[in-house]
């Protein structure tokens with residue numbers, strides 16, 4: 001009897017672990033696609049007219065790509081940060097806790113590229129799988145998120161986002177995170 005219980009339990013956990021990993025794998029793949037499209041849009045935008053022109057890539061294209069990915073999968077996809085530019089990207093409590101955890105891990109020496117976190121959570125009686133992956137600040141990001149932003153760029157950002165907090169970043173900082181959520185049944 002005991003043996004059967006143990007076997008049943010093992011099968012249950014194996015199944016559970018498999019599903020869990022499958023969600024992590026899918027989340028990673030979506031993040032990879034999102035980040036690849038964003039990077040290529042940003043590079044093209046900068047090449048075609050510098051940072052002033054590329055602002056529209058971040059302000060129009062990024063939410064568009066996020067929406068497309070959300071519509072074509074059963075995941076909600078977005079970006080968030082502790083210092084946001086667009087108020088629509090404001091983190092919820094869970095996201096804020098994870099972003100703070102990433103900041104602590106970075107301070108303790110973890111490579112920013114490896115910072116990710118996933119958890120199954122319950123919200124209003126509904127179970128969700130949630131996943132976040134840190135977004136490092138690269139050199140090109142400083143054009144619009146650094147501390148020496150050129151005047152025309154600064155002016156346009158201030159016009160579009162009067163409450164902008166996403167400045168003063170340095171290379172290697174955590175600029176924010178991709179955040180994904182999937183309803184579990």
Ligand code: HEC
Nearest residue numbers: 051054055058059079081084085086089141144166175176
């Ligand atoms: C040409 C200017 C520009 C450059 C370069 C740029 N960004 Fe942004 N970024 C913006 C704008 C504008 C927004 C607001 C987007 C929106 O409205 O959703 C933004 C928003 C974000 C957000 C969403 C959170 C928030 O603050 O609202 C993240 C994360 C982000 N940028 C990361 C990066 C990273 C990483 C890089 C470098 C690879 C980068 N950005 C380069 C202009 C830029």
